[in-house]
Amino acid sequence: MAWGESKTWLTGSDNQALYQALLDDSEAAPVRNSKRKKVVHPSDMPWELSRQGILKHLLNEQMNTRMESVDAYMQLIPPGSRSGKHRHLAEECVYVLEGRGYDLHQDCDVEITDTYHWTPQDEVKRYEWEAGDVIYIPPNTIHQHFNADPARPVRLISAINRIYQKFGLNDLEQIEDAPEYRPGVTLTAAMVAEMMQNKA
Template sequence: MAWGESGAWLAGETNDNLYQQLLDDAEAAPERNAERKKVVHPEEMPWEMSRQGLLKHLINEGMNTRIETMDAYMQIVPPGSKSGKHRHLAEEVLYVIEGRGYDMHQDCDVEITDEYFWKPQDKVQKFEYEAGDVIYVPPNTIHQHFNADPERPLRLISCINRIFKQCGLNDLEQLEDAPEYEEGMVLTPDVIRGFLTTAR
């Protein structure tokens, strides 16, 4: 045979039904999806005091919904406070539901070869916004949200593509924690109301 390749491709005695598993998964999908939520009610959306700040998860891979390709959360930044600062490879879009504030964005130079390198650029940009605006965070941009109102909360809805993670590109790095972050904090409606009304 050409190039003597037959000696290589004939080797091996491992057998597996990997294609059949794909067929079985496709056949089981309708029944499996029937059990997954198409509507998520507020009491089913988990709260988290994360290193990025106070979050209410609307759609997340761990929530057993029909959404396959994106995650979304509501972020609440208390009066006069700020979120954590982080960077991720996926682009992000945020809708400002309530309040006014600004973002600080710092682009990074990136090199992807056998290894992945990023270096912050010198320029840091400020973007101001208010309720009704949409904020775009480009890929691999260091960013942080600031609440410019000392009396009212800032609420943002964040949407990000889950496909990056599924492609092995979950490059998420926390550079600074939110001031309110406390590991293991249990959030209740009363605790959350305190964050909405108190400047910290």
């Protein structure tokens, strides 16, 4: 052999058709995609009483839609309540459909080497918002939404890119649970309507 390292790279007997698998997957994609939803109706959007709050998932990787790169949900915050508090590496865009309130954001100093470390900065910033506004949440920012209206609910649409998950950097951490969260509760539309009522 012409290469001095041939004794090394010639070792191993395992065979796998990995490139062929890519070709097969590409060829099967049109049929597979034809069975995936291009229109998602409200009845197909699952509810979740999550640690982050009351969610109706619009797009999610688990929902078998044609969307490849974005997850989105509608979040409802009862009068005078708040979301959970969490942090994730991906940036997020939130559109305020209804209501008024504010966000608390705490930036983090991040170091990514062989390991991943983050440290919250001391300053917590407050941002006021109302219906029609867009809230931008930078990467790796601890954040929480607050409904400032004691009489009316807030509705938000959140969109986040899946790219960090695909790179193995989902890094989602829940710091504080939403007040409405109850483990194991199956949420219904009637329950949501009840929670959105002014209790004062």
